Amino acid sequence: MTENKAIEALLQEARVFAPPVEFAMQANAADDAVYREAAADPEGFWARMAAQLTWFTPWQRVLEWDPPHARWFTGGKLNVSYNCLDRHLIGARRNKAAIIWEGEPGDRRTLTYWELAQEVNRAANVLRDLGVKKGDRVTIYMPMIPELPIAMLACARLGAPHSVVFGGFSAEALRDRILDAQAKLVITADGGFRRGQVVPLKRNVDQAVAQTPCVEKVLVVQRVGEREQVMMHRDRDYWWHDLMLQASTRCDPEPMDAEDILYILYTSGTTGKPKGVVHTTGGYLTGVNATTRLIFDLKEDDVYWCTADIGWVTGHSYIVYGPLSNGATSLMYEGSPDYPDWERFWSIVERHGVTVLYTAPTAIRSFMRWGPELPARHDLSSLRLLGTVGEPINPEAWMWYREHIGGNRCPVVDTWWQTETGMIMITPLPGIVPTKPGSATRPFPGVFAAVVDEQGQPVPPGQGGYLVLTRPWPAMLRTVYGDPDRYVQTYWSRFPGVYFTGDGAKLDEDGYFWLLGRVDDVMNVSGHRVGTMEVESALVDHPAVAEAAVIGRHDPIKGQAIAAFVTLKEAAARDGQDHTAELKSHVVEKIGAIARPDQIFFAAELPKTRSGKIMRRLLRDIAEGRQLGDTTTLADPTVVQALKERYEEEEEA
Numbered sequence: 001m002t003e004n005k006a007i008e009a010l011l012q013e014a015r016v017f018a019p020p021v022e023f024a025m026q027a028n029a030a031d032d033a034v035y036r037e038a039a040a041d042p043e044g045f046w047a048r049m050a051a052q053l054t055w056f057t058p059w060q061r062v063l064e065w066d067p068p069h070a071r072w073f074t075g076g077k078l079n080v081s082y083n084c085l086d087r088h089l090i091g092a093r094r095n096k097a098a099i100i101w102e103g104e105p106g107d108r109r110t111l112t113y114w115e116l117a118q119e120v121n122r123a124a125n126v127l128r129d130l131g132v133k134k135g136d137r138v139t140i141y142m143p144m145i146p147e148l149p150i151a152m153l154a155c156a157r158l159g160a161p162h163s164v165v166f167g168g169f170s171a172e173a174l175r176d177r178i179l180d181a182q183a184k185l186v187i188t189a190d191g192g193f194r195r196g197q198v199v200p201l202k203r204n205v206d207q208a209v210a211q212t213p214c215v216e217k218v219l220v221v222q223r224v225g226e227r228e229q230v231m232m233h234r235d236r237d238y239w240w241h242d243l244m245l246q247a248s249t250r251c252d253p254e255p256m257d258a259e260d261i262l263y264i265l266y267t268s269g270t271t272g273k274p275k276g277v278v279h280t281t282g283g284y285l286t287g288v289n290a291t292t293r294l295i296f297d298l299k300e301d302d303v304y305w306c307t308a309d310i311g312w313v314t315g316h317s318y319i320v321y322g323p324l325s326n327g328a329t330s331l332m333y334e335g336s337p338d339y340p341d342w343e344r345f346w347s348i349v350e351r352h353g354v355t356v357l358y359t360a361p362t363a364i365r366s367f368m369r370w371g372p373e374l375p376a377r378h379d380l381s382s383l384r385l386l387g388t389v390g391e392p393i394n395p396e397a398w399m400w401y402r403e404h405i406g407g408n409r410c411p412v413v414d415t416w417w418q419t420e421t422g423m424i425m426i427t428p429l430p431g432i433v434p435t436k437p438g439s440a441t442r443p444f445p446g447v448f449a450a451v452v453d454e455q456g457q458p459v460p461p462g463q464g465g466y467l468v469l470t471r472p473w474p475a476m477l478r479t480v481y482g483d484p485d486r487y488v489q490t491y492w493s494r495f496p497g498v499y500f501t502g503d504g505a506k507l508d509e510d511g512y513f514w515l516l517g518r519v520d521d522v523m524n525v526s527g528h529r530v531g532t533m534e535v536e537s538a539l540v541d542h543p544a545v546a547e548a549a550v551i552g553r554h555d556p557i558k559g560q561a562i563a564a565f566v567t568l569k570e571a572a573a574r575d576g577q578d579h580t581a582e583l584k585s586h587v588v589e590k591i592g593a594i595a596r597p598d599q600i601f602f603a604a605e606l607p608k609t610r611s612g613k614i615m616r617r618l619l620r621d622i623a624e625g626r627q628l629g630d631t632t633t634l635a636d637p638t639v640v641q642a643l644k645e646r647y648e649e650e651e652e653a
């Protein structure tokens, strides 16, 4: 990417927040030396992190690196479920809450480590009796209920890789993922609750499995009961509760090689066809264990809540494996933030005394839209640390989160990572690193990132470029399942020996990383490179705007013209005024004339993936009058269809 005045302008972020003294004094990572030590001897650092786990057999070598193939902790043997359960059963943690769960209708369950271990052992025996052996793939398609982590841990106990498919996916999406993984067994539920409605999970499984000869058995958890009629196919379908009742509570954990597969997980599909990312046992657990402890600063009495769905990597790493391997209390919530009302999250924080909250920019922008009065009605004083992940966070949203949720007292950690990285890669350590709104700050100790140009050369501070990772890390994906060429092509071909993230970034004078969005989303306006992220942040900075998605539309003169899709905050949406001119000049003021949107289109909603990310490629299709591309990973396909129709009407008018 070439030099870019626009990036310069927007990222002149003067606000810096030092770690609060009280926080720093008690932090798990309190000494800056951790960065220097890890930089001087990364393998030594990761070996110390791996030593926090319990190994049945010690490893012989920390890293074997044959680019682009890495093997970590070779020769070592361990079991993930043992590390998440058995080792916490001695001493005080035995009766500590492992999972605090709240269902959407308001039902609750708490599982202590002891109880969770019993359930997992039972479930592992059930799976074994249904024919699941080490190495067999199991697809899990479930709502956010405790049986979901129980099923995952049971698979890990047997050494059967799981492939969790988000419960919001359709039967076809499920079928494709089952076939790709060649799963032998599917675990599901009769249904799940979503905004008071029942999602017919078992019916979707029936449809999918009709076309997946690899699947032999289906195990069904009862969640919604009589609210959903299910058909049980004889000799194929089994009720979870029937089999669990008879199963023994002892199942010895399978000693797994550090490099054995723990799971396969398909990426969100924001940019194209999802990839079956493969994560292994020893390196992955080392990575998520260390990052959880040092970034979320977990202590024995924390109530930690990651609001992601376990169907995404965030849930795998930071609801299940990271927190449980640390013996922490992990809160799980089944439903969405707007049901039964817009205060659901804050009532959960208040009632459970949540101390650490990890959520996504898309959720924060919704809360902003609904107004700060709602969280203000709740006692959020238990919170001590806030995190965000999933998309670049606009500085405006970061500040709002810090003030209205964190009471200006909690550090905010903006964590950059991917399904492929397995663990958080760029983030502040909250007791050490001063934060700036909108920046993910520094690579985690032992992680090496750079911003490079087309030739792979590092660019000076202030210039945009490609974000790359220059050394292997323990939790990195090992391959794309069933498609080793795609692994090499997608991640390791752009710059040989270096991992290509597909994201754009910029370094500032302090060596902080600023994520600029997908490289495909960077626009070229009259020869200037303008990041969609910058224009979006300038728009969201305007008091009337709730959310914005910006794309470059083909333009015969400029190359690309800037089109902005904007949703307004509640009050602005109702005031009957035309905000177009005001918003255009606001962007000019914030960034400069080259970033002035040529077109502003007001939308009721923006098209998002099921994980909540804005899908700009579909907006490009709309703006350029093309047929919509692949929409299977959209949360609500009607949103984009309606948008397309309205857009075309306006174009004609």
Ligand code: ATP
Pocket: 267, 268, 269, 270, 271, 272, 273, 274, 275, 312, 313, 388, 389, 390, 391, 392, 393, 414, 415, 416, 417, 418, 419, 420, 440, 501, 502, 503, 515, 517, 518, 611, 613
């Ligand atoms: P696909 O790869 O299938 O297109 P996806 O990239 O959305 O889907 P994920 O692995 O869930 O799938 O998302 C990782 C991406 O999310 C990152 O590459 C980045 O673009 C974005 N992202 C995640 N966290 C942050 C963050 N803190 N700041 C900026 N961007 C982020």
Ligand code: MG
Pocket: 267, 271, 418, 502
């Ligand atoms: Mg991706």
